[in-house]
Amino acid sequence: MLAKAKQLDADDALAHFRGRFVFADADLFYFLPNSLGRLSVATQMRMQEVVEQEWGDRLIRGWNEGWIDSPQRIGGKIAQLVGAQTDEVLLADSTSVNLFKLAVAALRARPGRAKIITDSLNFPSDIYVLQAAIDAAGGQHELVIIESQDDVYAPVESLISAIDDQTALVSLSHVLYRSGFVYDMARVTQAVHAVGALTLWDLSHSVGAMDVHLNQTGADLAVGCTYKYLNGGPGAPAFLYVRRDLQDSLHNPLAGWMGQNKPFEFGLEYRSAPGIARFLTGTPSILSLSAVEPGVDLLLEAGIEAVQAKSAKMTGFLLELWETHLAPLGFVLKSPREARLRGSHVTLGHPAGLGISLALKKEKNIIPDFRPPDNIRFAVAPLYMRYESLYLAVKALQDVVENRIYERYMTIVPKVT
Numbered sequence: 001m002l003a004k005a006k007q008l009d010a011d012d013a014l015a016h017f018r019g020r021f022v023f024a025d026a027d028l029f030y031f032l033p034n035s036l037g038r039l040s041v042a043t044q045m046r047m048q049e050v051v052e053q054e055w056g057d058r059l060i061r062g063w064n065e066g067w068i069d070s071p072q073r074i075g076g077k078i079a080q081l082v083g084a085q086t087d088e089v090l091l092a093d094s095t096s097v098n099l100f101k102l103a104v105a106a107l108r109a110r111p112g113r114a115k116i117i118t119d120s121l122n123f124p125s126d127i128y129v130l131q132a133a134i135d136a137a138g139g140q141h142e143l144v145i146i147e148s149q150d151d152v153y154a155p156v157e158s159l160i161s162a163i164d165d166q167t168a169l170v171s172l173s174h175v176l177y178r179s180g181f182v183y184d185m186a187r188v189t190q191a192v193h194a195v196g197a198l199t200l201w202d203l204s205h206s207v208g209a210m211d212v213h214l215n216q217t218g219a220d221l222a223v224g225c226t227y228k229y230l231n232g233g234p235g236a237p238a239f240l241y242v243r244r245d246l247q248d249s250l251h252n253p254l255a256g257w258m259g260q261n262k263p264f265e266f267g268l269e270y271r272s273a274p275g276i277a278r279f280l281t282g283t284p285s286i287l288s289l290s291a292v293e294p295g296v297d298l299l300l301e302a303g304i305e306a307v308q309a310k311s312a313k314m315t316g317f318l319l320e321l322w323e324t325h326l327a328p329l330g331f332v333l334k335s336p337r338e339a340r341l342r343g344s345h346v347t348l349g350h351p352a353g354l355g356i357s358l359a360l361k362k363e364k365n366i367i368p369d370f371r372p373p374d375n376i377r378f379a380v381a382p383l384y385m386r387y388e389s390l391y392l393a394v395k396a397l398q399d400v401v402e403n404r405i406y407e408r409y410m411t412i413v414p415k416v417t
């Protein structure tokens with residue numbers, strides 16, 4: 001398997017992108033691109049430029065020298081990664097806040113309908129936000145959470161049969177954060193549109209790793225994270241997508257001056273800006289926004305199709321490694337086996353999962369992540385990860401279990417896992 005890993009690396013057309021990222025600790029194996037992506041060299045340089053030259057030198061003049069348009073400009077680049085038009089995506093706020101804005105806007109645009117539908121494998125924050133959106137819209141809707149039978153596959157069939165003419169909105173994560181299951185966006189959207197409801201997709205675990213087709217599938221609304229596979233940095237602003245023909249009929253429930261038609265006339269009556277700009281609320285965070293752009297540029301340069309192809313190959317290789325080295329040790333696959341249903345991470349379950357993941361960090365210089373109850377996730381970022389690292393990490397995992405190294409770590413519970 002080591003020879004195979006080396007061969008896959010030698011044949012990898014994206015391998016040279018690795019040199020464009022910062023590796024402060026060359027021996028660290030990092031498997032959390034889906035929690036916090038790596039820093040790129042270009043981002044490091046861009047941060048220096050924006051702090052020293054744009055802020056330091058230009059001061060307030062910076063707003064008219066590019067800052068004010070950056071939510072739309074950088075959003076327009078992200079649009080190219082998710083199959084949208086450049087005027088359909090905006091960078092602002094956090095994923096949770098954007099989800100709230102779009103969910104409330106959607107409920108108000110479908111009056112007289114009583115339901116939001118989601119699934120039990122959605123990210124908990126999304127569930128909280130959908131409930132908060134219901135409260136903000138008057139508390140008249142019910143949040144219907146369709147249960148998954150196995151915690152790996154989304155409950156697609158029962159979800160689709162639950163969609164009816166009382167449904168206002170269907171809100172789902174495109175790729176599930178625990179198992180990495182990928183929804184068929186076209187199929188769900190078609191079922192939602194058949195009853196006149198709206199879709200709201202969370203792309204946090206797909207953007208930058210998967211080839212997303214918002215326009216082609218007819219998706220209505222979407223949000224997503226930029227600090228994961230887009231490498232935008234901790235807490236970087238998120239993005240939102242509103243299909244062009246819906247933009248002028250939806251209203252931002254968090255009205256603020258940046259979404260006002262003419263903010264610098266300082267009128268007291270709010271009028272929504274035309275187009276996507278109405279979904280801005282307050283002043284954009286220029287420093288964080290600036291950190292997002294170089295990571296997006298790198299993905300555009302590589303081509304998102306090539307990125308997805310490598311992601312699928314890497315997770316496929318991980319599955320082979322699991323089957324050979326880890327399944328015999330009691331690791332259970334908690335991700336779909338089928339390539340077309342798999343996102344960019346593989347989840348393995350083991351009863352000693354938390355102890356194992358701590359042992360990997362402390363003893364093996366490997367950072368995987370742990371999600372309760374017993375899931376260890378290995379995410380792959382095609383631009384900066386090697387097949388050989390996957391092999392070495394799996395061998396380390398094997399050692400931790402075979403030699404019971406994890407037993408020393410079973411009683412420690414860290415605050416952030």
Ligand SMILES: *Cc1c(COP(=O)(O)O)cnc(C)c1O
Pocket residue numbers: 094095096097123125126173177202204205225238
């Ligand atoms: C990471 C993630 C978020 C993060 O939301 P924040 O508002 O940035 O904290 C939301 N939803 C999903 C599905 C995620 O994976």
